[in-house]
Amino acid sequence: MKALLSRAPGGPETLELAEVADPVAGKGELLVAVTACAINYPDVLIIEDKYQFRPERPFAPGGEVSGVVEAVGEGVTGWAVGDRLIALTTSGGLAEKVAVPAGRAFRVPDGASMIEASALLLTYATSIHALLDRGRLQAGQTLLVLGAAGGVGLATIELGVAFGARVIAAVSSEEKAAAAREAGAHDVLVYPRAPFDKAQSKALADLFKEKVGPNGADVIYDPVGGDYAEPALRAIAWEGRYLVVGFPAGIPRLPLNLTLLKSCDVCGVFWGAFTMRDPRANQAHVERLFSLWGEGRIRPRVTETFPLDRAGDAIAKMAGRAAIGKLVVTIGG
Secondary structure (H helix, E strand, O other), X not given: OEEEEEOOOOOHHHOEXXXXXXXXXXXXXXXXXXEEEEEOHHHHHHOOOOOOOOOOOOEOXXXXXXXXXXXXXXXXXXXXXXXXXEEEOOOXXXXXXXXXXXXXXXXXXXXXXXXXXXXXXXXXXXXXXXXXXXXXXXXXXXEEEXXXXXXXXXXXXXXXXXXXXXXXXXXXXXXXXXXXXXXXXXEEEEOOOOOOOHHHHHHHHHHHHHHHOOOOEEXXXXXXXXXXXXXXXXXXXXXXXXXXXXXXXXXXXXXXXXXXXXXXXXXXXXXXHHHHHOHHHHHHHHHHHHHHHHOOOOOOOEEEEEEHHHHHHHHHHHHOOOOOEEEEEEOOO
């Protein structure tokens, strides 16, 4: 089979399309013929050895796939050859076939797009866990979403609207603002590019405060980090929840006196660990996502597709923070 391999640490340009042996379904696994693989920020990090997990090389990046079951491993029940699924793989998704743990696979509803399905799990499941379990978001509350035009940002907008929140989207360009509005954001602000000096940081904080209103944001969803974090935190409501999701702009240092003054919480969101520690709760979230998708209240926004031999271009676009919505590599029919 063909796979896009990382043989040494480096950027997307170091990836190599190669012929490798087909994987097999081990105990507790499913062998999947991959239809599509969504690209996510961990794919940028994992090939540079900057991610939490470092697979043994050579390996194919790609942690989120849709596909069709080709073989069922020992001890697996409830699955049959020909079943359609989405699954989490950590790595290995940018290949024609991949073996996945059956416990990390979810059946795709009949009639659902397999390309869109490949883009559902990491974004929407991260966001529903963040908003409900960590952010305790309630209808009528104000939700501020940073990096709101990325895959996880657009998912958070849709979910916030579905849960009855007033959603304020923060983005870095007018093009991204249009995408956030299309996803249902009630208001949008376009912020400048970091880095910021002290005066620029204060100006951004004032802009956040103006948009969220005098009571502040009850929940702030931050998949960006860097110099954007402190200005956003300054716009939080009394007893608000600041959700730490990711750091493509760098790891921020927050002044903890702000948390005292607002009596607010800074909450880490590590969805991957949550799925391992509480798989039943994650399963319930995924089932709810499928229901919302079926009702038309959410829909994975795949804005660009790439063939397998150009998957490195998709990773490079993600690394450059140029993606709007989700980028997906199409592999099988």
